[in-house]
Amino acid sequence: MSVRSGTIDVDRARAETRGCESIVHLNHAGSSLMPIPVADALIGWQREEEFRGGYETADRHQGKLENFYDATARLLNCHRDEVAFIENATRAWDMAFYALDLGPGDRILTTESEYGSNMIAYLHRARRTGCEVAIVPNDVFGQIDVEALERMIDARVKLISISHVPTGGGLVNPAAAVGAVARRHGVPYLLDACQSVGQIPLDVQAIGCDFLSATGRKYLRGPRGTGFLYVRGDWIGRLDPPLLDQHAAELINEREYVMRADARRFENWECHFAGKAALGVAIDYALGWGLEEIRDRVQPLAQDLRDRLAAIDGVEVLDEGAEKCGIVTFRKAGEDPEAIKRRLKARGIHVSVSGDSGARVGYDRRGIATAVRASVHYISLEREIDDLAATIRG
Ligand SMILES: Cc1ncc(COP(=O)(O)O)c(C=O)c1O
Known part of the structure; x- marks a missing residue:
């Protein structure tokens, strides 16, 4: 079944991204996957x-x-x-x-x-x-x-x-x-x-x-x-x-x-x-693709991930803001974010961990040491989000 979201043809976007074939990349806020025209250039x-x-x-x-x-x-x-x-x-x-x-x-x-x-x-x-x-x-x-x-x-x-x-x-x-x-x-x-x-x-x-x-x-x-x-x-x-x-x-x-x-x-x-x-x-x-179209695909997808994570026992979603973007941060009681990242990596799912100098000011004020950061883009799929949530649920 073809996946269309607003005006973004997700199937085409993924077909133009070789990396999508082998990994579940939810680390676009770290470094995304280059599309074919960019990699070829x-x-x-x-x-x-x-x-x-x-x-x-x-x-x-x-x-x-x-x-x-x-x-x-x-x-x-x-x-x-x-x-x-x-x-x-x-x-x-x-x-x-x-x-x-x-x-x-x-x-x-x-x-x-x-x-x-x-x-x-x-x-x-x-x-x-x-x-x-x-x-x-x-x-x-x-x-x-x-x-x-x-x-x-x-x-x-x-x-x-x-x-x-x-x-x-x-x-x-x-x-x-x-x-x-x-x-x-x-x-x-x-x-x-x-x-x-x-x-x-x-x-x-x-x-x-x-x-x-x-x-x-x-x-x-x-x-x-x-x-x-x-x-x-x-x-x-x-x-x-x-x-x-x-x-x-x-x-x-x-x-x-x-x-x-x-x-x-x-x-x-x-x-x-x-x-x-x-x-x-x-x-x-x-x-x-259009930046408005990208935003309109990314923001609901990220919110979907937040909702799924928030429904899991022991998981706390940490994102603030009246408007939220494609970055989703969370932690799980009893499991270190680095251990979660490793567990996801073993299933081919890429995320990163925030909490070093980059986020120090805000995290210190909020009493957060580190957090898992999953970041979706318009090429991300609902089923990838399911995979992530299922792995976190354990
Ligand atoms: C908010 C923000 N500013 C600046 C940077 C630094 O970007 P660069 O690594 O391209 O220097 C980052 C990197 O993650 C960032 O998240």
């Missing part, structure tokens, strides 16, 4: 480099590299000049964060569900510059309390910086409501969209963020070692990247250089060329 590029040479391959396929910028601009509703290709979400985020001018007493406002590397960077800069980080409390849904955020804004606040979807939970922070506050008060807004990109429509105009970072390998289903940064046009010229090379800037003479005028001033010259071309294909592929 990646491997084909590398094969060509083997025979033709890296520079010659890049010269021959400039259009495929340039397509990355056009595809990302379509994905985010921005201009291609506002996009930089960067090797992962963390470095993309860093390039914006460390370019912002922060001094003693300046404040960064973030969330309880903030990503660990971002927290480390706040603390790192606080130590170096004397700036401060303050955590905005959650509302009753467990997401950032937007009214509390607004109350915390004063002249010291120089940045609002949040994760759209945390690494260790299914909640979707109200990014556009946060953007409205940032706009009203003229505070720069950095959005970590690493876990939301590819599973939720992202429109930087509607969200109102000034900077957005994302990765390729998760819900976008691109290759590992790929990511990007969006920088709003009017910010590009005002930001001094923490690192510059001769791609980001041009050396004029022994005393002078000029930086690029577009967001590529945040890029490296040497990069994962095959990955960049393949990420463009992955973004086009996601757009081909």
